[in-house]
Amino acid sequence: MHGLIGKMTAAAGKRDELVAILLEGVHEMPGCLSYVVAHDPKDADAVWITEVWDSEASHKASLQLPAVRAAIARAMPLIAGFGEGATTVPVGGHGLG
Template sequence: MILQRRTFIGSAAATLLLTRKGFAMEEIDPNQVYAIIGQMLSAPGKRDELIGYLSEGSAQMPGNLAYDVWRDKADENSIWITEVWKDEASHKASLGLPQVQEAIRKARPIIAGFGARAEVER
């Protein structure tokens, strides 16, 4: 039952995200889509600064269908990042982009750690 619910939610979310980014469904192979959900912890009081760096660095990444940063309601220093990519190769390539490297450089001193991380599929 849970798997079916996740499949439905994932499919609906992917459709909305693809439409938002301007991709036509026929351009995306659903069997190749790569998605990650991960938790990142900021140094105390630095969460909004961290979100700013991540948001700046995530603009205009080829193959990116969605990149969203969420504030954890229960932990004032925790964020959750959801990423959806056309394929895993697009995600790996993004790590070499100048704006992503700059965001990592700026964010590194205020990252206190990482929590749960999952690669997900529908």
């Protein structure tokens, strides 16, 4: 498995709009086992995204999907910056088999 955890900061007051875009079509990404977007309770503009994929190749392929590319294009103007991030190797957990 392939995992990603990252922090994204929205432009002031745009977090909910950004979250809505991030959550569109998450069920239509082949190989995506889990995709969670969460508010950062200490920063009103920040979100954390936690992803688990069946492979790194599936994640890379998802970035070429027309719907994902369109969502990225719509989200970019709402993003003020990217924070911490990590690549992980998930070994199991609820919902991951």
